[in-house]
Amino acid sequence: MIENSTYNDNSNSDNSNNDIIDTSSTYVPHSYGTEKRLHPLTILYRAIASAPGVLIPFYFVYTQGSIEDWLYILIGVIVGIFLLPGILLNYVYFTYYITPDEVVIRSGILSRKQRNIPIARVQNVESSQNFLQRLLGLVKIRIETAGGGETEGLLEFVSKKEAEMINQIIDSYKARLEEAAANPMEGGPSRHSADINFIESNKTNRTSQKDSLIFSMSLWDVTLYGMLRLRPTILILFAWLFSMSQQFGFYDFDDLPTDDIEGYIQSIDIATLIAYLIVGVIAFLIASWLIDIALTINKYYGFKLSKESGKLHTEFGLLGKKKGTIPLEKLQMTVIFTNAIRRKLGFYGLKLETAGFAAQQGKVSEVAVPFTKFERLLRIAKDVTKIEYPDELINVSRKTIRRAMVRYVLAFIFPLAGLYFVTSWFWLLLVLVPLFYYGAVLRYQFRGYYITGDTVIIKQGFWFQRIIIIPIAKIQTLNIRQTFFQRRLGLASLIVDTAAGSTIYDAKIDDIDQNDAEEIMQRLNDNFSKIYAAKSELRIED
Amino acid sequence: MHQLDPSVKIIWAVSYSIRSVLFTALLLAFEFFFVRTGKLEWFLSFGLTTIIFALICLAIIIIYPQLKYRFWKFEVRPEELYLERGVLTRVKTTAPYRRVQHLDVAQSVMERMMDLGKLVIYTAGTRGADIIIPGLPIAYAEMLRDQLKNYSREDAV
Structure with a gap:
């Protein structure tokens, strides 16, 4: 109650600031408490999005129309009858409102559910639009918290204005918290003192909020990135088309001449077949490449990375638009990534992993820089994350070549040994052994690590190289693992565990000398203690 | 450096024993229905496989808890x-x-x-x-x- 009155008292003075604010109504504090519905066009969007489910039965009737297929129509009608009111009811019964320190979402038709998201626990607010949503002016808001999947807030969909307002409220609350934390004399982030500061901090926020642009990509940059990504896009597309074609019966495998398959094969002349094959493969690769470029442009068009106090903002997309926020205090690891070809040309990308939970994988790994030259990337990374990067990394043990060799030979020779029974040319496979050796050496050469005063750097991978940089302050646990074979060679692997949300990046220094591993573990633990001891000292001095 | 309480070895041994008994019983049942009836040609006569398996299990039950205990610190x-x-x-x-x-x-x-x-x-x-x-x-x-x-x-x- 007290809070509310404070807010209303301030509402006048806030309104007087309209000239600074582009969307005047958005900051009126009394709009806090009112319960709101989603954007009305949400209904239209959902109807369109669920249309295929309703229309597919009609499609079947249309293409293979026979009397029995009226069953499909019936299903379609039933689906329609339940779906549309469902969309409407969901819309009507989904409400949300924002109080000074909570986002409250109410949903459910039969059983009502209320979700309270304390703004203090919000990690990240992400807004995104796909093409259709963009046409309709709808924004999807995802409020991520550190509490796992359950406390996440998803608003599908609100208007652009509303999305900005939600962002503003959460931002200014965080700013107040930080301010309060910076001036503990005021008694910490107590709600009352924070309220008094609200208008002021909001003002300073808006003026100082001119994000400084750190990195952006031109259309050419994005196209070049697409050209060098070299993902097997077409395979994915084919797999998708194949499953679709089977579902919809566009393609009938009965057309293949199964009766006379031998005659069919004999009728083909080998030279033509090979020619077809080569042309086919080339066409296939080119198509894959072009699709990859198109997908990349669509995804990363107009990429912008900007910095605001303690936060990074990314914005990109051609048909759909995506805006991401990376809270730097939650940063768990920085990953510099590239593939063999991009590396040859000197191009690298930067990903930032923030804290998250396994349930929301992928959501917590944000691309900060998709593609740029190494020097520039390092400058950005240093600017953003305060990392140090040495000129030279430390190599892992050379004995790792031996281990890799054994593994490759076992992995390739054993399955192929079956060929022994098929052909006497089996021994030709031995030709592969030097290749394995070369691979093992490359693997060794592209591995390395380095420990600075406050970061661990781990480099791995030849084809897909990544350099993982972990702030020592973010270490959760440290592990030294030694398999039976590693122990025989006096090797060990050091695994650095953090709270990074996605588990794609394995922060593991493989195959170093076991004494080195022990020493590094000791050093990391010492540095960890030092960092936190220094932090708590600072706090006492304040 | 602390070690665990030695009686944890008994707990481990018991839990391995339960699993061993279960798997041995399953194997025996399999042998009973397939090897004994000759539906499956197997190079050992009926019962032998199960006995070998049981002996291996027994060895694991005796040795493994000791080793596990020794390395747990x-x-x-x-x-x-x-x-x-x-x-x-x-x-x-x-x-x-x-x-x-x-x-x-x-x-x-x-x-x-x-x-x-x-x-x-x-x-x-x-x-x-x-x-x-x-x-x-x-x-x-x-x-x-x-x-x-x-x-x-x-x-x-």
Whole structure:
């Protein structure tokens, strides 16, 4: 109650600031408490999005129309009858409102559910639009918290204005918290003192909020990135088309001449077949490449990375638009990534992993820089994350070549040994052994690590190289693992565990000398203690 | 460096025994229906495979808990917890106290009978998120839990 009155008292003075604010109504504090519905066009969007489910039965009737297929129509009608009111009811019964320190979402038709998201626990607010949503002016808001999947807030969909307002409220609350934390004399982030500061901090926020642009990509940059990504896009597309074609019966495998398959094969002349094959493969690769470029442009068009106090903002997309926020205090690891070809040309990308939970994988790994030259990337990374990067990394043990060799030979020779029974040319496979050796050496050469005063750097991978940089302050646990074979060679692997949300990046220094591993573990633990001891000292001095 | 309570070996042995009996019974049933009836041609006559399997199990039940016990060590260091374990693959872990999210002391029926318990330490880590120290005298496990609980920490990741 007290809070509310404070807010209303301030509402006048806030309104007087309209000239600074582009969307005047958005900051009126009394709009806090009112319960709101989603954007009305949400209904239209959902109807369109669920249309295929309703229309597919009609499609079947249309293409293979026979009397029995009226069953499909019936299903379609039933689906329609339940779906549309469902969309409407969901819309009507989904409400949300924002109080000074909570986002409250109410949903459910039969059983009502209320979700309270304390703004203090919000990690990240992400807004995104796909093409259709963009046409309709709808924004999807995802409020991520550190509490796992359950406390996440998803608003599908609100208007652009509303999305900005939600962002503003959460931002200014965080700013107040930080301010309060910076001036503990005021008694910490107590709600009352924070309220008094609200208008002021909001003002300073808006003026100082001119994000400084750190990195952006031109259309050419994005196209070049697409050209060098070299993902097997077409395979994915084919797999998708194949499953679709089977579902919809566009393609009938009965057309293949199964009766006379031998005659069919004999009728083909080998030279033509090979020619077809080569042309086919080339066409296939080119198509894959072009699709990859198109997908990349669509995804990363107009990429912008900007910095605001303690936060990074990314914005990109051609048909759909995506805006991401990376809270730097939650940063768990920085990953510099590239593939063999991009590396040859000197191009690298930067990903930032923030804290998250396994349930929301992928959501917590944000691309900060998709593609740029190494020097520039390092400058950005240093600017953003305060990392140090040495000129030279430390190599892992050379004995790792031996281990890799054994593994490759076992992995390739054993399955192929079956060929022994098929052909006497089996021994030709031995030709592969030097290749394995070369691979093992490359693997060794592209591995390395380095420990600075406050970061661990781990480099791995030849084809897909990544350099993982972990702030020592973010270490959760440290592990030294030694398999039976590693122990025989006096090797060990050091695994650095953090709270990074996605588990794609394995922060593991493989195959170093076991004494080195022990020493590094000791050093990391010492540095960890030092960092936190220094932090708590600072706090006492304040 | 501490070792676990020696009676944890009995608990391990019992749990391996239960599993062994189960698998041996399954194998015997399989042999009874397939090898004995001749539906499956097998190079050993009926019953022999099961006997060999049972003997291997017995060896594991006798030897493995001893080895596991020998390599299980932990240390309560001033800033972090240190664990060492593993027979074939050895793992050494350090978990700084300020990373502890929450703590549990858990007891199975067997453990309760022997006044033992295990301390489960949860961190926010993605890989080996929970750290388990089995076979602690229950009073000690609870004391350790309370001691770690009182360690001042930040909840920020």
